[in-house]
Every structure is written in C-alpha cells, then in structure tokens.
Amino acid sequence: MPSSSHTRDAVIIGGGHNALTAAAYLAGAGLRVTVLERREILGGCCVTEEIAPGCRASTTSYIASMLRPEVIHELGLAAHGLRMVPCDPALAIPFPDGSSLAWWNDSARTAHALEQFSPRDSRQFFRIDDELKRLARYLEPFFLQPPPDFSRGGVLGNVDRLRLGAHFRKITGPETSRLVELLTGSLGDFLQRNFENEKIRTLLLANSLYGKHGGPWQPGSSLGMLFHLLRGGIKEVQGFYGHVIGGMGAISQALAAAAMKAGADLRTACPVASIDVRAGRAQGVVLQDGTEVPARVVLSGADPKCTFLRLLDARELPEDFRRRVESIRMNGPCAKVNFVLAEEPRVHGLPEDWSPSERALFTLVPSLDFAERSYDAAKWGKIPADLWVDCVVASNVDPTLAPAGSHVMTCFVQYVPYRLAESDWDTQREAFGDAVVRTIAQYASNVPRAIVARHVLTPLDLERTYGLTEGNIFHGDLSLDQLFFMRPVPGWSQYRTPIDGLYLCGAGAHPGGGVTGAPGRNAAHQVLRDWKRARLGRSRN
Numbered sequence: 040m041p042s043s044s045h046t047r048d049a050v051i052i053g054g055g056h057n058a059l060t061a062a063a064y065l066a067g068a069g070l071r072v073t074v075l076e077r078r079e080i081l082g083g084c085c086v087t088e089e090i091a092p093g094c095r096a097s098t099t100s101y102i103a104s105m106l107r108p109e110v111i112h113e114l115g116l117a118a119h120g121l122r123m124v125p126c127d128p129a130l131a132i133p134f135p136d137g138s139s140l141a142w143w144n145d146s147a148r149t150a151h152a153l154e155q156f157s158p159r160d161s162r163q164f165f166r167i168d169d170e171l172k173r174l175a176r177y178l179e180p181f182f183l184q185p186p187p188d189f190s191r192g193g194v195l196g197n198v199d200r201l202r203l204g205a206h207f208r209k210i211t212g213p214e215t216s217r218l219v220e221l222l223t224g225s226l227g228d229f230l231q232r233n234f235e236n237e238k239i240r241t242l243l244l245a246n247s248l249y250g251k252h253g254g255p256w257q258p259g260s261s262l263g264m265l266f267h268l269l270r271g272g273i274k275e276v277q278g279f280y281g282h283v284i285g286g287m288g289a290i291s292q293a294l295a296a297a298a299m300k301a302g303a304d305l306r307t308a309c310p311v312a313s314i315d316v317r318a319g320r321a322q323g324v325v326l327q328d329g330t331e332v333p334a335r336v337v338l339s340g341a342d343p344k345c346t347f348l349r350l351l352d353a354r355e356l357p358e359d360f361r362r363r364v365e366s367i368r369m370n371g372p373c374a375k376v377n378f379v380l381a382e383e384p385r386v387h388g389l390p391e392d393w394s395p396s397e398r399a400l401f402t403l404v405p406s407l408d409f410a411e412r413s414y415d416a417a418k419w420g421k422i423p424a425d426l427w428v429d430c431v432v433a434s435n436v437d438p439t440l441a442p443a444g445s446h447v448m449t450c451f452v453q454y455v456p457y458r459l460a461e462s463d464w465d466t467q468r469e470a471f472g473d474a475v476v477r478t479i480a481q482y483a484s485n486v487p488r489a490i491v492a493r494h495v496l497t498p499l500d501l502e503r504t505y506g507l508t509e510g511n512i513f514h515g516d517l518s519l520d521q522l523f524f525m526r527p528v529p530g531w532s533q534y535r536t537p538i539d540g541l542y543l544c545g546a547g548a549h550p551g552g553g554v555t556g557a558p559g560r561n562a563a564h565q566v567l568r569d570w571k572r573a574r575l576g577r578s579r580n
C-alpha cells in the first residue's frame with residue numbers, strides 16, 4: 040500500500056467547520072496536523088457554493104447564530120476576512136390573512152409591532168426574553184468545556200461534580216424550576232402559558248425548533264429557545280442572528296486560513312475509507328485509494344454513525360457501545376431548496392418600504408398547530424401537505440452573491456422524513472421542490488415565474504453530498520437524552536472514544552450541532568491535555 044512519507048501528529052477526518060477549528064487549535068499548539076476532506080471543498084455544511092453561473096448560495100447552513108465568540112477572537116477570524124451583519128429583523132412572519140409580525144433588534148420597534156396584536160403579550164414578551172437570557176447564561180459556560188463524566192469515581196469524578204455545581208451556585212429556587220421546565224417541557228405549553236395571541240406565540244416558535252425532531256407540543260421542545268440565546272457574533276450579543284458576508288462558507292474559509300497560518304495541511308478530495316487500529320490504538324487512516332496516512336492521534340469530524348459504524352471494523356468496538364451508536368436518533372428531518380430568482384420575492388403582508396436587508400428573510404409557518412401537523416406527517420414517513428419554510432434572500436444583504444438583477448434565495452424546510460413510507464427521494468425530489476414553490480407562491484405570487492435555477496437537497500441528498508448520516512443536520516438530534524454528558528453516547532462525552540488515540544471533534548460530540556466551532560475547540564483542548572500527559576510529542580520523527 041502507498042503510505043504518506045512520515046507520521047503526522049494528528050490526522051483529522053473531514054473538513055467541516057469543527058474539524059477546521061480543531062486543526063487551527065492543534066496546529067497553533069505546535070502539532071503537525073493534516074485534514075482530509077472527501078469533497079472538493081472544505082467546510083462540510085458550512086459552505087458557499089455556486090448554484091448557477093455567477094450565483095453563490097449558502098447551500099446548507101445559512102444563518103450564523105451560534106458561532107462561539109471565543110473561537111472568533113482566539114483564531115482571529117475577523118483578520119481572516121469574517122464579516123457578519125446582524126439580521127434585522129431577526130425574524131419576520133407573514134400570515135395567510137395578510138398581517139405580519141417582525142422581531143427587530145430595536146426593542147421599541149418590536150414592542151410597537153407586538154402591541155398591534157396584544158399589548159399584554161408585548162409587555163410579557165420582554166419580561167420572558169430577559170428571563171430566558173438570564174437562564175441561558177447558566178448554560179453558556181458548559182459549551183466550551185467537556186461535560187462532567189459521572190462514570191468517573193475518585194478525585195477526578197468529584198472535581199467534575201464540583202465543577203458542575205459551581206456553575207449553578209447562584210441559581211435561585213424559581214430559576215431552577217424554570218430551567219427544568221424549559222429543558223424538559225414543550226414549547227407549545229410554554230408559549231400557551233405565557234402568551235395569549237397565537238401570532239406572537241408563532242413568532243417565538245419560528246426559530247426554536249430548526250433541525251429538531253418533534254413538533255412544538257412534544258416534551259423537550261422548549262430547549263431550543265435557550266440554545267439560541269447564547270452569546271454570538273463578533274460583538275458577543277445574546278440571541279445574535281447574523282448574515283455572513285460571502286455566505287456561510289466565509290466562516291469555513293476564515294477557519295481554514297487560521298489553520299493554514301498555524302501550519303496545518305488541508306486536503307480535499309481525500310475520502311477516508313477506514314481508521315487504522317492496531318492493538319486497540321488508532322495509528323492513522325487509510326484513504327479510499329489505499330494510501331495510508333499514519334498519525335499519533337486521529338480526530339473524526341464525521342458524524343458518530345459514520346465514524347464508528349462505517350470507518351471502523353466492528354470487532355474494534357465494545358458491543359454495547361456499537362449498539363448505543365446505532366440507536367442515536369438522526370432520521371432527517373429537514374431539507375433545503377436553493378433558488379436563483381430573476382426578481383426579488385414580493386411577500387404579501389411585508390411592508391414594501393422596508394429596506395432590502397430588512398426584506399432579506401421571511402418564515403412561512405402560520406401557527407403552532409400547523410407545525411405540529413407537519414411533524415406528524417413527517418413522523419409517519421410522509422412529505423407534509425403543508426410545509427414550514429424558512430426563506431432567506433441572502434443577495435439582499437450581500438449583493439456580491441449574484442449578478443445585478445438576480446437574487447439568491449435559500450429555503451430551509453422543517454420536517455421531512457429521511458425515509459419515505461410509500462416512495463423514495465430520488466422519485467420525489469422534483470415533486471417536493473414543486474411543493475416548496477407552491478408554498479412560497481401562497482405568500483409571494485411572483486416567485487414561480489421568477490425562478491432561474493433550483494437546487495433541491497432532500498435528506499437523502501444531504502447524506503450523499505454532505506456526508507450527513509440519514510440527512511441529520513446536527514450529527515444526532517438535539518434532544519436532552521442526546522446532549523451534554525449523553526453525547527454522543529453516555530460515558531463517552533469527553534471527545535475520547537473506546538479506541539485509544541481516536542477522538543470525535545464534530546457536531547456529534549458535546550455541545551452538538553449548529554455552526555458553533557465548540558466541539559472542534561473542545562476536542563482539540565482534550566487532545567492537547569492528553570498529549571501533554573502522555574508526552575506523545577517527545578519521540579516525534
């Protein structure tokens with residue numbers, strides 16, 4: 040077999056944004072790092088791609104809301120070209136009756152909008168927002184450190200327990216109840232309890248469930264509200280929603296530039312076929328063309344099912360660990376349709392005098408029950424008759440994405456199954472694309488005749504093209520039973536795996552999916568701690 044000339048300190052499988060983050064930290068600490076990405080492009084699900092001549096879109100992830108400020112600052116991403124502008128409004132919902140509601144960065148403007156529907160809810164809205172932000176601050180520190188390992192006894196176990204307690208030492212009794220309620224309760228119950236107006240409830244629904252399994256009435260669905268209230272953006276604003284200039288790929292490009300500046304070697308079109316394990320220890324990887332790439336440690340930015348079930352020989356893993364990995368909930372449930380349009384969507388109900396950037400996003404989900412019915416259909420393997428579609432006309436904020444007169448619109452569809460009960464996605468792809476167009480046309484009737492190009496990504500396409508097992512955008516559903524010390528599986532949340540020298544560094548590890556850079560940063564720190572402890576660096580060739 041051909042073999043690369045010398046052993047690397049670390050080889051990283053996949054070139055997603057988390058792998059690039061890990062590469063930048065490891066190379067910055069002096070390790071010789073190689074990243075191996077199977078696609079021709081780095082970034083995984085955080086990319087900008089040409090979808091028609093001269094028209095570029097954030098084909099998968101499309102809004103930067105959770106990228107950790109620490110990663111931005113420590114890796115100098117602004118100096119590597121990263122520019123984000125706040126979405127303002129952060130949300131805009133046109134309703135079928137021609138009314139609309141928006142959530143502005145200016146609270147007076149939001150209050151004015153809410154008061155048209157319910158003065159009581161308007162007051163309540165800000166009180167609840169403050170409370171949620173306060174509660175989210177308790178969770179924030181956990182994002183950039185490994186979760187406690189409750190399986191550990193002795194001093195280390197006690198240190199972990201104390202660390203957990205320290206973060207909550209100031210929490211009050213009522214705050215504890217609220218936090219437990221939010222971590223375990225349903226979004227629908229929460230919104231119904233706190234707001235009287237259905238449209239205001241829908242505004243709070245709209246950004247809280249993306250990518251998740253379960254409708255708004257499912258227990259555990261209120262968790263997403265807290266996730267989105269972490270600090271984000273260069274200015275560290277809680278609840279930040281940002282458009283990225285140059286599309287989401289600009290984040291990955293800035294991370295890649297930081298990694299390369301630190302000395303990392305980044306390679307594309309290098310699919311890894313297997314992880315080389317000898318005597319229970321990862322020794323490197325083997326590429327699909329047979330090339331061996333030896334390394335002292337291997338990090339995988341691919342999802343846990345891909346890493347443990349496809350890249351490793353089943354005999355290398357304990358049976359109960361494999362079974363746990365097999366049962367990680369993935370199964371869709373989202374799709375994306377990207378469009379090039381010859382004219383901007385004219386959305387019924389959204390004021391025409393808003394500026395282009397204010398007209399850059401609109402969400403089509405009229406009520407909580409509508410969302411619940413969509414999930415019900417998807418749950419049984421059906422494409423919902425009524426689709427929840429989140430639209431972003433990115434070229435309204437960044438005109439460089441398309442030539443003058445053209446527009447790029449990306450549409451995220453919440454709730455479609457990975458497995459269709461009565462058909463398959465290769466047969467249904469274009470019919471599904473048509474259904475998305477029909478949904479949008481109910482609100483923006485000029486869209487169907489303005490379509491110049493359409494790029495449909497079903498859950499199956501997300502799996503085939505982006506390597507996401509079962510099309511799951513987070514490498515495993517973000518539900519409490521698959522988070523924190525349970526991610527990817529109980530007992531293995533600290534980035535290490537049952538194979539010595541093999542680490543998980545992607546969204547399948549704590550704290551989970553979204554463009555955060557957090558799993559990549561945390562995994563790199565764990566590798567560096569182990570590296571120091573084992574003094575692996577001493578006998579480098």
Ligand SMILES: Cc1cc2nc3c(=O)[nH]c(=O)nc-3n(C[C@H](O)[C@H](O)[C@H](O)COP(=O)(O)OP(=O)(O)OC[C@H]3O[C@@H](n4cnc5c(N)ncnc54)[C@H](O)[C@@H]3O)c2cc1C
Pocket residue numbers: 052053054055056057058075076077078082083084085098099100101102103104105309310311312340341342345373374375451501504505506507511512513514544545546547551552553554555
């Ligand atoms: C349609 C969609 C919309 C989304 N919207 C948003 C959003 O607006 N905001 C947000 O914050 N998040 C969003 N997300 C989620 C977010 O993009 C992901 O959770 C995140 O990007 C995962 O990053 P990662 O680096 O952990 O993994 P990935 O981005 O999945 O990267 C893993 C990489 O590993 C590569 N790989 C896999 N197997 C191999 C192999 N054998 N050899 C070599 N390479 C391999 C893959 O090709 C891929 O490049 C969205 C995701 C999708 C799909």
